[in-house]
Amino acid sequence: MGVLGASGYAGRELCAFIQSHPGLSLAFATANEQRGTTTRIGGKDVTFVATEDAKLNSAELIFSSLPHGASKQWVNTAQNSGARVVDLSSDLRPGNGCEGIPYGLTELARPAIKSARLVANPGCYPTSAALPLIPLLASGEIQGADIIIDAKSGVSGAGRDAKQGSLYAEVSEGIHAYGIAGHRHVAEIEQELSAAAKKPVVVNFTPHLMPMSRGILSSIYVKLNNGATAEGLRDTLAAKYKDEPFVRLLPNGQAPATRHVRGSNHCVMNVFADRVPGRAILMSAIDNLVKGASGQAVQNMNVMCGIAETTALEQEPLFP
Amino acid sequence: MGVLGASGYAGRELCAFIQSHPGLSLAFATANEQRGTTTRIGGKDVTFVATEDAKLNSAELIFSSLPHGASKQWVNTAQNSGARVVDLSSDLRPGNGCEGIPYGLTELARPAIKSARLVANPGCYPTSAALPLIPLLASGEIQGADIIIDAKSGVSGAGRDAKQGSLYAEVSEGIHAYGIAGHRHVAEIEQELSAAAKKPVVVNFTPHLMPMSRGILSSIYVKLNNGATAEGLRDTLAAKYKDEPFVRLLPNGQAPATRHVRGSNHCVMNVFADRVPGRAILMSAIDNLVKGASGQAVQNMNVMCGIAETTALEQEPLFP
Amino acid sequence: MGVLGASGYAGRELCAFIQSHPGLSLAFATANEQRGTTTRIGGKDVTFVATEDAKLNSAELIFSSLPHGASKQWVNTAQNSGARVVDLSSDLRPGNGCEGIPYGLTELARPAIKSARLVANPGCYPTSAALPLIPLLASGEIQGADIIIDAKSGVSGAGRDAKQGSLYAEVSEGIHAYGIAGHRHVAEIEQELSAAAKKPVVVNFTPHLMPMSRGILSSIYVKLNNGATAEGLRDTLAAKYKDEPFVRLLPNGQAPATRHVRGSNHCVMNVFADRVPGRAILMSAIDNLVKGASGQAVQNMNVMCGIAETTALEQEPLFP
Amino acid sequence: MGVLGASGYAGRELCAFIQSHPGLSLAFATANEQRGTTTRIGGKDVTFVATEDAKLNSAELIFSSLPHGASKQWVNTAQNSGARVVDLSSDLRPGNGCEGIPYGLTELARPAIKSARLVANPGCYPTSAALPLIPLLASGEIQGADIIIDAKSGVSGAGRDAKQGSLYAEVSEGIHAYGIAGHRHVAEIEQELSAAAKKPVVVNFTPHLMPMSRGILSSIYVKLNNGATAEGLRDTLAAKYKDEPFVRLLPNGQAPATRHVRGSNHCVMNVFADRVPGRAILMSAIDNLVKGASGQAVQNMNVMCGIAETTALEQEPLFP
Numbered sequence A, B, C, D: 001m002g003v004l005g006a007s008g009y010a011g012r013e014l015c016a017f018i019q020s021h022p023g024l025s026l027a028f029a030t031a032n033e034q035r036g037t038t039t040r041i042g043g044k045d046v047t048f049v050a051t052e053d054a055k056l057n058s059a060e061l062i063f064s065s066l067p068h069g070a071s072k073q074w075v076n077t078a079q080n081s082g083a084r085v086v087d088l089s090s091d092l093r094p095g096n097g098c099e100g101i102p103y104g105l106t107e108l109a110r111p112a113i114k115s116a117r118l119v120a121n122p123g124c125y126p127t128s129a130a131l132p133l134i135p136l137l138a139s140g141e142i143q144g145a146d147i148i149i150d151a152k153s154g155v156s157g158a159g160r161d162a163k164q165g166s167l168y169a170e171v172s173e174g175i176h177a178y179g180i181a182g183h184r185h186v187a188e189i190e191q192e193l194s195a196a197a198k199k200p201v202v203v204n205f206t207p208h209l210m211p212m213s214r215g216i217l218s219s220i221y222v223k224l225n226n227g228a229t230a231e232g233l234r235d236t237l238a239a240k241y242k243d244e245p246f247v248r249l250l251p252n253g254q255a256p257a258t259r260h261v262r263g264s265n266h267c268v269m270n271v272f273a274d275r276v277p278g279r280a281i282l283m284s285a286i287d288n289l290v291k292g293a294s295g296q297a298v299q300n301m302n303v304m305c306g307i308a309e310t311t312a313l314e315q316e317p318l319f320p
Helices: A009-019 A071-080 A110-114 A124-138 A185-197 A230-241 A290-305 B009-019 B071-080 B110-114 B124-138 B185-197 B230-241 B290-305 C009-020 C071-080 C110-114 C124-138 C185-197 C230-241 C290-305 D009-019 D071-080 D110-114 D124-138 D185-197 D230-241 D290-305
Strands: A002-004 A038-041 A044-047 A061-064 A084-087 A118-120 A147-153 A203-209 A216-223 A247-249 A267-273 A279-286 B002-004 B038-041 B044-047 B061-064 B084-087 B118-120 B147-153 B203-209 B216-223 B247-249 B267-273 B279-286 C002-004 C038-041 C044-047 C061-064 C084-087 C118-120 C147-153 C203-209 C216-223 C247-249 C267-273 C279-286 D002-004 D038-041 D044-047 D061-064 D084-087 D118-120 D147-153 D203-209 D216-223 D247-249 D267-273 D279-286
Touching: A002 A009, A002 A071, A009 A038, A009 A290, A061 A071, A061 A290, A071 A084, A084 A290, A110 A290, A124 A147, A124 A185, A124 A203, A124 A216, A124 A230, A124 A267, A124 A279, A124 A290, A147 B147, A147 B216, A185 A203, A203 B216, A203 B279, A216 B147, A216 B203, A230 A247, A230 A267, A230 A279, A279 A290, A279 B203, B002 B009, B002 B071, B009 B038, B009 B290, B061 B071, B061 B290, B071 B084, B084 B290, B110 B290, B124 B147, B124 B185, B124 B203, B124 B216, B124 B230, B124 B267, B124 B279, B124 B290, B185 B203, B230 B247, B230 B267, B230 B279, B279 B290, C002 C009, C002 C071, C009 C038, C009 C290, C061 C071, C061 C290, C071 C084, C084 C290, C110 C290, C124 C147, C124 C185, C124 C203, C124 C216, C124 C230, C124 C267, C124 C279, C124 C290, C147 D147, C147 D216, C185 C203, C203 D216, C203 D279, C216 D147, C216 D203, C230 C247, C230 C267, C230 C279, C279 C290, C279 D203, D002 D009, D002 D071, D009 D038, D009 D290, D061 D071, D061 D290, D071 D084, D084 D290, D110 D290, D124 D147, D124 D185, D124 D203, D124 D216, D124 D230, D124 D267, D124 D279, D124 D290, D185 D203, D230 D247, D230 D267, D230 D279, D279 D290
Parallel strands: A002 A061, A061 A084, A084 A118, A147 A203, A247 A267, B002 B061, B061 B084, B084 B118, B147 B203, B247 B267, C002 C061, C061 C084, C084 C118, C147 C203, C247 C267, D002 D061, D061 D084, D084 D118, D147 D203, D247 D267
Antiparallel strands: A038 A044, A147 A216, A216 A279, A267 A279, B038 B044, B147 B216, B216 B279, B267 B279, C038 C044, C147 C216, C216 C279, C267 C279, D038 D044, D147 D216, D216 D279, D267 D279
């Protein structure tokens, strides 16, 4: 296995997962600016090489967590070297003009992933929103309009590059929205939701930056179609995910918390009846670096390689 | 001035404001469990007495930040002693069967406050939601249905009593919603909004607990009435609040952050056009302990006593 | 395996470790106040029973993480039921009049632990201080006087009981020392250090409470004996711990951080030459709930039961 | 008044203090990279100019919070323009070859500051260490050797420039030492302590980076000279600082916390008897951006300009 772009938070996690994966080994980990340096990851020393120096043909499968925009060309090169690829960037996700590439929401796309040579790994926000929404749009219980997704993310979602806006003293003890009405994840979300609903779905998606390192909580406000009830929505999600190792519907009334999933590949979700008739509230929580990035990428790799899907992903949430 | 219930976060702030208020002095500060103990507040030592031992008639105006439920009777007693009263509990707020008592959203109710012997000080959540919503409901630019208020609060809102759910290790590095579809603040919010709209307004209000000590950010998703635009909403709020010392509409496009108001009596707000036609997003941020509790209480006291409204409330936000 | 006192942070971790331990199962988990309630721990539902209702004889080995003072009697009862016991409380640690019971600093006491029916599991502070100090006192390279241990601990060390001093709003964005010159861990530390030095060792130990959930960093200021050097100290620690899976001397010059060990059973340490001749600085970091409590308890259990010592403790640190 | 280097945390605070200062106004605020941009500081809009475009001769007194190394030349230029100068950089502090310039520990150097045309404003670490140590070295009660200063600092001390090591996800939930045995503040500290002791004083100074935005706690371990006691040390500090508005000796036994001083120009300190005979522990806490930087700079300006020393510095600590 190889990792392109291994010095960021997601790339680092990928290296750790590969190293803890029985039977797999890390052929290379690239990081241009840190080429030649050695870092401790997952209990072992990893020496970064430049991306152009990586022996791409030494890896059966390559993960790219290169930056958005820079990933596409290397995915191409990696494929030409004969490797299967899981791309964690947004370059090849739906809504970016690259339709036809399997979109790796593992629980919802296993058949396509299994035989894919290339998988576009979902973004963290879309993962947290799509897992509860897709089954309910597919079942026709909720309306495709007036969906409000109010998402709260930890700071690691902004990456490991030094940016003033991600400094401790700028982020601690505060919260604010960003990219209001214009966040690049919207196209990706709407495309997947529309496919599930079999009609155009339009969402309001508003991300917020808050003081935590890991985690996304999506609070989703929806309108019910005639005859639908919050209990029915719970039943639909319960049926959909009852055998899934990584998706868990919480007991009735229990609010999902990012602390329920920190450091794990789990998504916890729940449905609440609203005080307002005809409305319901969906809540879902994931670790943005695991189920929202590297963990789901490894889950997809396991599916692609015919390995048991939970392999190397058994870590339970760390609390407190 | 006297403070009933001075050992909590809001009561402590009240004492500090009174001590920094030129010309006023603190006649008594009550705290039953800590009676007899001395604490440093606002640069001076304050010795707590039991509520029943307070010389109520030694104070011209009394603040009650006693717990919800316990406050009402002492407000009564304080009034009987001849004092004017600002009650910070929810006991006498609208929606609790105590209509007719002026509701102290200062900017929106000065005439009633000025002559009141008793003011019900608004809750922190209602303050953050009502300040942007009331002018827009009054102007008829936004619909009274489908209002979603997704609020994020710091932990001090849960009070200073020892509760497991407020422990550092339970709150740090995470977020979750609570009181979903049932929060006690909803009646207070809806009553005020309905009065402004002159028709029943129903809201979804969902509070979230997040790791910060102070602050509330309310992200409010609204539908526009025919002909209304986000720019028009901004104009309405700009006109309404242009001379207000404590309410500030941010420059176009700038997202309110709780860091803009920490430690101050300010509310910052803004309006954003949604990607979805016919919708807009309102954001407002306050410090829950200041504009959301003690600061607004002092602001109301200033109005009641004919003192310049900003007196003792000049503190600018502390950043970082 | 059984866990007495499973509702606290350490007890919860014990349950999680047992559940992830191949071949072991959790016979009971006690929590008096939460008897009958079911909690999700380590991916499984755990139902608490009252301590008096636990079938002690159904467990081959019992962990007690009952509160200090309350543990001793139950350790006795558990032993009478035929179980081997690892006691995480301070009741049976050195300095409490219970000498002769093996003290479970695993790396330094394997032979005694292997055959023990009862092990006193070390406290978190003593573990972080003793691991670097004991080999250097045993080698005679550092003086037994003028040892300053300035320790910084996360809040989970204060337990999960609701206490005002552990509230988020009291702890966040601040630091202070506590129990200055009188912390109950000192006797435990000095006894072990004196045994290693074969003469009385006296330390200054000053714990500080800081805003993190997990972790202890001990900054230890020592005087060198004649001829000793910081490099020599590093060599001694390197030799002592070179084959240890859980103790790691960092590369020369690299400062231990609690982030290096969060969620893992590792201790990282290092030695630094001081600017002041004849002095050196030792730094060591552990996760207080793992190597400082439950992880080391499981490590001891593994040794007692003849299981590979790292079983169930393979979790690498979670970063960020 | 003018501020050179106003876009950092300390420069920003300087602007805020000047704007709240009755009778003073902000003639210019420079920030090269942000020239032309307008920022809200202290309730007013401030437009930055390039340092070279600042009208230095329009200000009677100029603060420089330019980076270390870059400040010296501009201090020179500013003086040539006729302005008095308070330099917040380390360029002109003792130990940097610039002796003879008054060192602005206000409480300990008022006469020199009063008539100075140029004051070197102390660093945050030296301020926190020197305020308790200098009177005790001057009195001869503590030894000049074996002084251990274990300092814990918030992240704003590292400045507002984007650095990976200051990112939220790198700093949150952890602690580590840095610059061990080599921190640039040592020369400054030792020079001032030696002057007080009238003999060379050598200290171990070890700074730690911890997750808080503001604050420094210095835990200082000292040896007593013959006949000295912890009580005596308290008496000395009490006498020294009894009339000081910004330095406060806490009641006996109470541990200084950074929360006692956040956002204020105060230093709180205390003395504790050690368990080890002949030793004592000093603790002092300041806000690194206020008493450790801008606040003390304004305090010095007040002294230089013959203004009441507490003017614009009345802000009480913000808690929680």
